[in-house]
Amino acid sequence: TECEKEPGSLLWIFVMVGNIVRGMGETPIMPLGISYLEDFAKAENSPFYLGCLHTATVIGPFLGLLLASFCAELFVDIGSVGADEITITATDARWVGAWWLGILICALLNLLVGIPFWFLPKSLVKEGETNEPEEASEKSVASLQENDKNETKQTMYDFIPFLKALFHNPVYMLFICITVLQFSAFDGMISFMPKYLEQQFGKSASDAIFLIGVYNLPVLCVGYFSGGLFMKKFKINVYQAANIAFWVSLLEYLLYFAAFWTVCDTSPVAGLTVSY
Numbered sequence: 001t002e003c004e005k006e007p008g009s010l011l012w013i014f015v016m017v018g019n020i021v022r023g024m025g026e027t028p029i030m031p032l033g034i035s036y037l038e039d040f041a042k043a044e045n046s047p048f049y050l051g052c053l054h055t056a057t058v059i060g061p062f063l064g065l066l067l068a069s070f071c072a073e074l075f076v077d078i079g080s081v082g083a084d085e086i087t088i089t090a091t092d093a094r095w096v097g098a099w100w101l102g103i104l105i106c107a108l109l110n111l112l113v114g115i116p117f118w119f120l121p122k123s124l125v126k127e128g129e130t131n132e133p134e135e136a137s138e139k140s141v142a143s144l145q146e147n148d149k150n151e152t153k154q155t156m157y158d159f160i161p162f163l164k165a166l167f168h169n170p171v172y173m174l175f176i177c178i179t180v181l182q183f184s185a186f187d188g189m190i191s192f193m194p195k196y197l198e199q200q201f202g203k204s205a206s207d208a209i210f211l212i213g214v215y216n217l218p219v220l221c222v223g224y225f226s227g228g229l230f231m232k233k234f235k236i237n238v239y240q241a242a243n244i245a246f247w248v249s250l251l252e253y254l255l256y257f258a259a260f261w262t263v264c265d266t267s268p269v270a271g272l273t274v275s276y
Helices: 012-026 029-040 046-072 099-119 134-167 170-201 205-234 238-261
Strands: none
Touching: 012 099, 029 046, 046 099, 046 205, 134 170, 170 205
Protein backbone atom coordinates (compact mmCIF):
# COMPACT_ATOMS: atom_id res chain seq x y z
CA THR A 1 0.00 0.00 0.00
CA GLU A 2 2.93 2.36 0.55
CA CYS A 3 3.86 2.14 -3.12
CA GLU A 4 0.35 2.88 -4.30
CA LYS A 5 -0.04 6.41 -5.49
CA GLU A 6 -2.92 8.13 -7.18
CA PRO A 7 -1.93 9.25 -10.67
CA GLY A 8 -2.21 12.97 -11.15
CA SER A 9 -0.78 15.67 -13.38
CA LEU A 10 -1.49 19.34 -13.98
CA LEU A 11 -0.32 19.19 -17.61
CA TRP A 12 -3.95 19.06 -18.74
CA ILE A 13 -4.14 22.75 -17.79
CA PHE A 14 -1.68 23.56 -20.60
CA VAL A 15 -3.87 21.66 -23.07
CA MET A 16 -6.97 23.48 -21.84
CA VAL A 17 -5.33 26.93 -22.04
CA GLY A 18 -4.00 26.06 -25.50
CA ASN A 19 -7.48 25.15 -26.71
CA ILE A 20 -8.88 28.39 -25.24
CA VAL A 21 -6.28 30.46 -27.08
CA ARG A 22 -6.89 28.47 -30.26
CA GLY A 23 -10.63 29.10 -29.99
CA MET A 24 -10.06 32.82 -29.47
CA GLY A 25 -7.99 32.93 -32.66
CA GLU A 26 -10.33 30.80 -34.78
CA THR A 27 -13.66 32.32 -33.74
CA PRO A 28 -13.33 35.67 -35.62
CA ILE A 29 -12.55 33.95 -38.93
CA MET A 30 -16.11 32.90 -39.78
CA PRO A 31 -18.10 36.04 -38.76
CA LEU A 32 -15.47 38.52 -39.93
CA GLY A 33 -14.64 36.48 -43.03
CA ILE A 34 -18.30 36.36 -44.08
CA SER A 35 -18.67 40.12 -43.47
CA TYR A 36 -15.49 40.70 -45.46
CA LEU A 37 -16.94 38.79 -48.43
CA GLU A 38 -20.32 40.50 -48.19
CA ASP A 39 -18.73 43.97 -48.17
CA PHE A 40 -16.29 43.55 -51.06
CA ALA A 41 -17.87 40.94 -53.35
CA LYS A 42 -20.62 41.28 -55.92
CA ALA A 43 -24.06 40.15 -54.77
CA GLU A 44 -24.18 37.38 -57.41
CA ASN A 45 -20.69 36.11 -56.51
CA SER A 46 -21.10 36.21 -52.73
CA PRO A 47 -22.87 32.78 -52.42
CA PHE A 48 -20.13 31.12 -54.45
CA TYR A 49 -17.41 32.67 -52.31
CA LEU A 50 -19.25 31.61 -49.15
CA GLY A 51 -19.49 28.08 -50.52
CA CYS A 52 -15.72 28.08 -51.09
CA LEU A 53 -15.21 29.39 -47.54
CA HIS A 54 -17.35 26.63 -46.00
CA THR A 55 -15.66 24.04 -48.23
CA ALA A 56 -12.30 25.12 -46.84
CA THR A 57 -13.65 24.74 -43.28
CA VAL A 58 -14.44 21.09 -44.08
CA ILE A 59 -11.16 20.37 -45.89
CA GLY A 60 -9.32 21.39 -42.70
CA PRO A 61 -10.97 18.74 -40.47
CA PHE A 62 -10.54 16.19 -43.26
CA LEU A 63 -6.78 16.80 -43.36
CA GLY A 64 -6.78 16.88 -39.54
CA LEU A 65 -8.38 13.44 -39.38
CA LEU A 66 -5.82 12.08 -41.82
CA LEU A 67 -3.06 13.56 -39.64
CA ALA A 68 -4.70 12.11 -36.52
CA SER A 69 -4.87 8.72 -38.22
CA PHE A 70 -1.14 8.90 -38.92
CA CYS A 71 -0.30 10.04 -35.38
CA ALA A 72 -2.48 7.31 -33.85
CA GLU A 73 -0.25 4.69 -35.47
CA LEU A 74 2.78 6.08 -33.62
CA PHE A 75 3.34 5.23 -29.97
CA VAL A 76 2.77 8.04 -27.51
CA ASP A 77 6.39 7.99 -26.31
CA ILE A 78 7.90 8.08 -29.80
CA GLY A 79 11.47 9.29 -29.70
CA SER A 80 12.08 8.16 -26.13
CA VAL A 81 11.08 4.50 -26.53
CA GLY A 82 12.59 2.26 -29.18
CA ALA A 83 10.37 0.32 -31.57
CA ASP A 84 11.81 -2.97 -30.32
CA GLU A 85 10.71 -2.16 -26.75
CA ILE A 86 7.03 -1.81 -27.68
CA THR A 87 5.29 -5.14 -27.11
CA ILE A 88 1.71 -4.12 -28.06
CA THR A 89 0.13 -3.20 -31.38
CA ALA A 90 -2.21 -0.40 -32.43
CA THR A 91 -5.25 -2.70 -32.11
CA ASP A 92 -4.51 -3.36 -28.44
CA ALA A 93 -6.80 -1.57 -25.98
CA ARG A 94 -3.74 -0.39 -24.03
CA TRP A 95 -2.26 1.39 -27.07
CA VAL A 96 -1.99 5.18 -26.83
CA GLY A 97 -1.09 7.04 -29.99
CA ALA A 98 1.07 10.16 -30.31
CA TRP A 99 -1.84 12.54 -29.80
CA TRP A 100 0.46 15.43 -28.90
CA LEU A 101 2.30 15.32 -32.23
CA GLY A 102 -0.72 16.53 -34.19
CA ILE A 103 -1.15 19.50 -31.86
CA LEU A 104 2.43 20.63 -32.43
CA ILE A 105 2.16 20.25 -36.21
CA CYS A 106 -1.15 22.15 -36.38
CA ALA A 107 0.18 24.90 -34.10
CA LEU A 108 3.14 25.45 -36.42
CA LEU A 109 0.89 25.50 -39.50
CA ASN A 110 -1.51 27.96 -37.84
CA LEU A 111 1.39 30.27 -37.08
CA LEU A 112 2.62 30.16 -40.68
CA VAL A 113 -0.87 30.66 -42.17
CA GLY A 114 -1.58 33.60 -39.85
CA ILE A 115 1.40 35.61 -41.10
CA PRO A 116 -0.25 36.77 -44.40
CA PHE A 117 -3.13 38.30 -42.44
CA TRP A 118 -0.74 41.03 -41.29
CA PHE A 119 -0.37 42.20 -44.91
CA LEU A 120 -4.08 42.61 -45.74
CA PRO A 121 -4.96 46.20 -46.73
CA LYS A 122 -7.11 48.36 -44.47
CA SER A 123 -9.65 48.89 -47.22
CA LEU A 124 -10.50 47.26 -50.54
CA VAL A 125 -12.35 48.43 -53.62
CA LYS A 126 -15.63 46.58 -54.06
CA GLU A 127 -15.48 43.89 -56.71
CA GLY A 128 -16.37 45.25 -60.16
CA GLU A 129 -15.69 48.91 -59.30
CA THR A 130 -12.79 50.99 -60.56
CA ASN A 131 -9.94 52.01 -58.29
CA GLU A 132 -10.34 55.32 -56.54
CA PRO A 133 -7.73 58.06 -56.86
CA GLU A 134 -5.04 57.96 -54.24
CA GLU A 135 -6.16 61.19 -52.52
CA ALA A 136 -9.79 60.10 -52.37
CA SER A 137 -8.69 56.72 -51.11
CA GLU A 138 -6.67 58.30 -48.30
CA LYS A 139 -9.62 60.51 -47.33
CA SER A 140 -11.99 57.54 -47.31
CA VAL A 141 -9.57 55.55 -45.14
CA ALA A 142 -9.31 58.46 -42.68
CA SER A 143 -13.09 58.84 -42.56
CA LEU A 144 -13.48 55.10 -42.04
CA GLN A 145 -11.04 55.19 -39.15
CA GLU A 146 -12.96 58.09 -37.57
CA ASN A 147 -16.25 56.26 -38.05
CA ASP A 148 -14.76 53.12 -36.52
CA LYS A 149 -13.84 55.03 -33.37
CA ASN A 150 -17.34 56.48 -33.06
CA GLU A 151 -18.97 53.13 -33.79
CA THR A 152 -16.81 51.41 -31.17
CA LYS A 153 -17.97 53.84 -28.48
CA GLN A 154 -21.58 53.54 -29.59
CA THR A 155 -21.41 49.73 -29.71
CA MET A 156 -20.38 49.54 -26.06
CA TYR A 157 -23.66 51.22 -25.07
CA ASP A 158 -25.89 49.50 -27.63
CA PHE A 159 -24.63 45.94 -27.15
CA ILE A 160 -27.17 44.81 -24.51
CA PRO A 161 -30.24 46.28 -26.30
CA PHE A 162 -28.99 44.83 -29.56
CA LEU A 163 -28.54 41.40 -27.92
CA LYS A 164 -32.08 41.53 -26.53
CA ALA A 165 -33.41 42.39 -29.98
CA LEU A 166 -31.63 39.38 -31.44
CA PHE A 167 -33.08 37.05 -28.81
CA HIS A 168 -36.57 38.32 -29.67
CA ASN A 169 -36.04 37.76 -33.40
CA PRO A 170 -37.86 34.47 -34.23
CA VAL A 171 -36.05 33.89 -37.54
CA TYR A 172 -32.63 34.34 -35.96
CA MET A 173 -33.43 32.14 -32.94
CA LEU A 174 -34.89 29.42 -35.19
CA PHE A 175 -31.71 29.47 -37.26
CA ILE A 176 -29.62 29.19 -34.09
CA CYS A 177 -31.65 26.19 -32.88
CA ILE A 178 -31.34 24.44 -36.23
CA THR A 179 -27.59 25.07 -36.30
CA VAL A 180 -27.19 23.69 -32.76
CA LEU A 181 -29.12 20.53 -33.68
CA GLN A 182 -27.12 19.96 -36.85
CA PHE A 183 -23.75 20.47 -35.22
CA SER A 184 -24.68 18.35 -32.18
CA ALA A 185 -25.55 15.45 -34.48
CA PHE A 186 -22.35 15.90 -36.48
CA ASP A 187 -20.17 16.21 -33.36
CA GLY A 188 -21.81 13.13 -31.87
CA MET A 189 -20.93 11.14 -34.95
CA ILE A 190 -17.34 12.40 -34.95
CA SER A 191 -16.97 11.65 -31.22
CA PHE A 192 -18.55 8.20 -30.90
CA MET A 193 -18.34 6.63 -34.37
CA PRO A 194 -14.59 5.86 -34.14
CA LYS A 195 -15.10 3.97 -30.86
CA TYR A 196 -18.05 2.11 -32.40
CA LEU A 197 -15.90 1.03 -35.35
CA GLU A 198 -13.18 -0.10 -32.98
CA GLN A 199 -15.49 -2.20 -30.81
CA GLN A 200 -17.87 -3.52 -33.48
CA PHE A 201 -15.48 -4.21 -36.35
CA GLY A 202 -12.16 -4.65 -34.55
CA LYS A 203 -10.55 -1.62 -36.20
CA SER A 204 -7.63 0.22 -34.70
CA ALA A 205 -8.04 3.85 -33.64
CA SER A 206 -5.98 4.91 -36.65
CA ASP A 207 -8.18 3.01 -39.13
CA ALA A 208 -11.40 4.25 -37.49
CA ILE A 209 -10.34 7.91 -37.68
CA PHE A 210 -9.25 7.45 -41.30
CA LEU A 211 -12.61 5.91 -42.27
CA ILE A 212 -14.56 8.72 -40.60
CA GLY A 213 -12.61 11.33 -42.55
CA VAL A 214 -12.76 9.56 -45.92
CA TYR A 215 -16.46 8.61 -45.85
CA ASN A 216 -17.98 11.81 -44.46
CA LEU A 217 -16.01 14.99 -45.02
CA PRO A 218 -15.32 14.85 -48.81
CA VAL A 219 -19.10 14.57 -49.39
CA LEU A 220 -19.64 17.70 -47.27
CA CYS A 221 -17.04 19.53 -49.37
CA VAL A 222 -18.92 18.64 -52.55
CA GLY A 223 -22.21 19.79 -50.99
CA TYR A 224 -20.89 23.17 -49.84
CA PHE A 225 -19.14 23.90 -53.13
CA SER A 226 -22.00 22.76 -55.37
CA GLY A 227 -24.52 24.68 -53.22
CA GLY A 228 -22.59 27.93 -53.59
CA LEU A 229 -22.12 27.33 -57.34
CA PHE A 230 -25.84 26.54 -57.75
CA MET A 231 -26.89 29.77 -56.00
CA LYS A 232 -24.46 31.82 -58.10
CA LYS A 233 -25.53 30.28 -61.41
CA PHE A 234 -29.30 30.53 -60.89
CA LYS A 235 -29.19 33.71 -58.73
CA ILE A 236 -31.19 32.19 -55.88
CA ASN A 237 -32.71 34.75 -53.51
CA VAL A 238 -33.12 34.35 -49.74
CA TYR A 239 -36.68 32.98 -49.91
CA GLN A 240 -35.76 30.36 -52.53
CA ALA A 241 -32.63 29.41 -50.58
CA ALA A 242 -34.73 28.85 -47.43
CA ASN A 243 -37.11 26.56 -49.34
CA ILE A 244 -34.25 24.58 -50.84
CA ALA A 245 -32.59 24.25 -47.43
CA PHE A 246 -35.84 23.00 -45.87
CA TRP A 247 -36.52 20.27 -48.41
CA VAL A 248 -32.90 19.12 -48.61
CA SER A 249 -32.68 18.99 -44.79
CA LEU A 250 -35.93 17.01 -44.63
CA LEU A 251 -34.56 14.50 -47.14
CA GLU A 252 -31.34 14.31 -45.13
CA TYR A 253 -33.17 13.48 -41.88
CA LEU A 254 -35.31 10.83 -43.62
CA LEU A 255 -32.15 9.17 -44.89
CA TYR A 256 -30.67 9.29 -41.39
CA PHE A 257 -33.76 7.51 -40.05
CA ALA A 258 -32.91 4.60 -42.36
CA ALA A 259 -29.88 3.97 -40.13
CA PHE A 260 -32.24 2.57 -37.46
CA TRP A 261 -32.73 -0.49 -39.69
CA THR A 262 -28.97 -1.00 -39.94
CA VAL A 263 -28.50 -3.35 -36.99
CA CYS A 264 -25.31 -5.27 -36.29
CA ASP A 265 -24.88 -8.17 -33.91
CA THR A 266 -23.49 -7.16 -30.55
CA SER A 267 -19.88 -8.18 -30.04
CA PRO A 268 -19.44 -10.74 -27.24
CA VAL A 269 -18.26 -9.12 -24.01
CA ALA A 270 -17.08 -11.38 -21.20
CA GLY A 271 -19.27 -10.95 -18.11
CA LEU A 272 -21.85 -8.88 -19.99
CA THR A 273 -23.16 -10.82 -22.99
CA VAL A 274 -21.33 -14.12 -22.39
CA SER A 275 -20.14 -15.83 -19.25
CA TYR A 276 -16.51 -15.92 -18.24
